Amino acid sequence: MLNDTVNPAITYSLSRRRFLKGLGLVAGGLVLGTLPGMAQSTIPIGGLYPLTGAAALFGPKFVQTAQLAVDQVNAAGGPLDRSLNLVVKDSGSAPQQATSAIQELINLSGVPAVSGAATSFATVAVAPIAAANEVVLISPSAATTELTTLDDHDFVFRTFPSNALQGVALAKLALQEKFKTLSVIHRNDSFANTLAGALVKAFQARGGTVLEDVSYPPNETSFRSALERANRSNPDVIVPIPLAEDGLLLIKQAFQLGIEKLRLWPSSIKNQEFVDDLVKTLGKGALEGIEGTFPSMPQSLSAKRYAAQYQQRFGEAPTPFTANVYDSLFVIALAIQAAGKATGPAIRDALRTIANPPGQVVGVDEFAKAKDLLGQGKAINYSGASGPVDFDEHGDVLAPVGIYEIHDGKIVETGKIPAN
């Protein structure tokens, strides 16, 4: 009997609670429902850059450059008359950090396209996730050859040339300098492994002899035994292929040991800040005449305009890879405008249309002009800060490789090795 009197009360109170809960959910849904409506005016675009870890030196520069591109696009009216909203996440120092960061970008921020990641290992790690979620990924600086052959349903692009090109150029430069034998000492990651692989293959194919191919783990702290190993058969030159600041420790330890053969450098240490630090400790003389290769920057009007605008806004000359960052954002904006909607597949399908010939050439900070042309139904061909930005069937760009030399403590660009 007691149960009979209690039960209805419980049922009642439960059902009332359920009712209130339902009401709350509906109300919450209404509030949340307005959010996408409000967000209708802005399009979130991901920026997946290294703010911590070995490549963190580049991250802040990437963020400010991406913001520059986004601001310019927005000032010109934005794609589809909406503005872009740059959402930055840290790709960190390990692949798992990068993968959780891109999942946040995709699932929480709902981005249709991401500029990043910066390093090869992070890009290789996040590419399958982007492809599976039908989100476009454009890396501004990953050079690994692994991206070319990736099964990515064409969602993965880059504005930075593949290592395959630079490896051949390094080999040509070595032969040009009359080096007959060489050793490589490289970091064990996807950037350095594939660049070293391309260099070794190209150097041997052209008649050179590779004596030692030594790799060292990321976060290595002492290179002494690895350097002795690389030097053991007395090569004409030792090519260091680090990711970034690990190269400084490597080069300093080589000089400490009296191994002064690290005289052919790749793009990853073409960084005036590094050279300044080396000059401070080693002196200018030790570095004089060191040569290296890098994906070349064009001397086009677009590139000059970019350099001037960067200088004006940040008070310094553009740092490495930032032109490629700028282009990665700019082509996303153009693709959204051309596609008429901001979804991953639409952006993917429009990217080659707006970036490759044929079409009227548009360049840096010419979003308004591009918008006009597209509005008139005309084709456009973006030629950007880092080069012509023409994507091939793998989403790779082709670029001539430049040669630099260290002269009087400064990095000087001296020439070019044409692509192919």
Next chain:
Amino acid sequence: MSLWNDFVGQLPQLLAYGLVTASVLGLGAVGWSFLYRIFNFANFAHGDLMTLGAYWGLLFNVGWRLPWSLAFPLAIVATIGSALFIDRVFYRPLRRRGSAVLLISSAGMALVLRNTLRLFWGQSVHSYDLGFHQAILVLPGVRLTPEALIGMAFALVVTLGLFGLLQYTRMGKALRAAADDLDLARVCGMSLTWITRWTWVLGAGLAAVGGIVLGVEQHLLYPLMGWNLLLPIFAAAVLGGLDHPSGALLGALVIGVGEELFGFFFPNYRPALALVVLIGLLLWRPAGLLGGRS
């Protein structure tokens, strides 16, 4: 020439490199095992405490343009001060919650320290205002830089000084008593504050010396410099047995020399050696090389 012949030819040189590596590992490991013995927790922030010491040196040597002879002692004092401050506001309230809580919080403190340094000094690399020297012939077949020699001498003097302190002074005896049995030591009238203070003075002081020696010897400072050494430091400390600091020094010698010899054959697996040796030794002698108890 075969790789083995080259290895034998280079052996004295590689052994010398091993001693250089061991000197920095030793400074870290002795301090780490000392903290471990007294507080009974594995300090994950020890590598970053070394980095902090190196960066204090950078502030005084490069920022304030003091000569190194003034800048580096100041940096040691500043690191000890920082460690005492961290202990007071951070570890002390957690101490009663057990060593697992302390361990996890020290991993958090490692992140705080590293990123605070990033905040003030940025991501980029730095170096002390000291001359650069190439390796000179020390013995037949052995070339080392003056910096490496000075660093090794420093490591030797500082650790010997510590052993002397622990062995022969009243304070050292008290600290050893606290390390053996903290509760008993407190019952006998030693104040926990006093023990805590001197433990950090010695532990953080050694960490600072280690960080500065590393920065001088490598001519390079970067936010990850100490963190990257944490694993071999653990290995060295555990390998030597945690009973006496000299065990940590012996462990550092084994790991440091082993890494450089091994690294000539397998440069890519050099850091893995610390773990392999550790696993093997824990199977064979769980108490460590010098350990009396298991």
